[in-house]
Amino acid sequence: MPLINVIPGDKIPTAPLNVRVPMWRVPGWLMLLVWIGRGLARVVVLAVRYWWLTVPAGLAVWVRAEYGTVVLVAAVLVLTGGCVTWWQLHPASWLRFGWYPLVGRWRRVWVYRRRWASAMATCGLATVFDGDRYIPRLGKVRSDSFGDEVTVRLLPGQIPDDWATAAPRLAYTFRLRDGRAYAAAKPDRVTLRFLRRDPLAALVAPLPVAGVPDFTALPLGIREDGDVYQLRLTGSQLLIAGATNSGKGSVIWSLIRALAGGIRSGLVELWVFDPKGGMELAAGTPLFARFAYEDPDRMAGVLEEAVKRMRHRAARLRGTSRQHVPTPADPLIVILIDELAALTAYITDRKVKERIKEALGLLLSQGRAVGVHVIAALQDPRKEVLPFRNLFPTRIGLRLVEKEEVDMVLGDGARDRGALCDQIPETAPGIGYVALDGVREPVRVRFSYLTDHDITQLVRDYARPGGGAL
Incomplete structure (x- = not known):
């Protein structure tokens, strides 16, 4: 191989860089096969994915080709008659497994x-x-x-x-x-x-009363999927918030009705506080073990009595049981407060107010395991009741006035997750959203509505043994 003499300063000759992309010539028949293969694969995928259309269509084509149009029409009529018979004999299973x-x-x-x-x-x-x-x-x-x-x-x-x-x-x-x-x-x-249509558009009639209530599943109303909404009271405290005429009475009376069987048998004691003078709940006095209204000092005293009962029961159950089981001799105590802010914000006597707050704090934080439950309702969540919010594992938001109030009642981010309490119309009282600790999404519910006649009948049938409230 000859040597090249390179003189300093001279440029070394180089070959030009080839930047052209190589061209591959694909035959037309191969491209056609590729397109046909891709199309057939797509057809097979669609046929498998939509088998509920392709299989009946294929069977219909095969029956017509083998046996004629008359046989095909007869088969369709027999199948239709079978579906109609199924629907008539057992509509629930037909809707669940056939139609829906x-x-x-x-x-x-x-x-x-x-x-x-x-x-x-x-x-x-x-x-x-x-x-x-x-x-x-x-x-x-x-x-x-x-x-x-x-x-x-x-x-x-x-x-x-x-x-x-x-x-x-x-x-x-x-x-x-x-x-x-x-x-x-x-x-x-x-x-x-x-x-597609709202199951909560109409009023919900009072639900049946169980002879022995299930405290883990109290029926209170209808959910947005049409099923009965069941509230878990065991191990929980309940806060109800809603503007005027939002349906707080529906929630309260639905709860009382769900507990009525236990009240009559002595498994439940209702301790009721109505700071508004007793107008809302006085009709149910024969169902109550305690009924306090108007006098703040008496209401503070009844709450302190509940604290004593709670502590005595805790001392008795210590080391033997972690959860109270209601019996007629040792019933479940349900403390029902119609307007919580009237006890925590509106009372002018500072000493009485502090007594009430202290008693409520103890009951809310220590009462669940020993069978002492607090159910509290309020209208304005901006009042001083808010420090107690985290002590209520179960919260119900009815119609509220402002967007900010939704998160105040149900917890941060509840409105972004669908609890549109501020958009509930005034013409739909009793509709609300239920939020549970540990559950991300709130549940939309319409609670049952009890007329005055329904309340009178409830009191007549389920009055507590031994007379009315003390």
């Missing part, structure tokens, strides 16, 4: 799937990364007589609170009445609840 699954699949395709991509984009739930658009995946749709439950797989970085904020906009996008979001069992899922 079909409605859910149909609505998934024709209501949600068609608008899904645009809805995700306009509601801010889709995202773009590295030039590609990512959309949350639509899962199963379960329908019932009132609405739909839509399961969605979250995108990375999303949390259920993002969907709770967007749920009302999604409802309007899909032309539905209302929408709320709930955390699902799997951490990468969220459940959307959309209403």
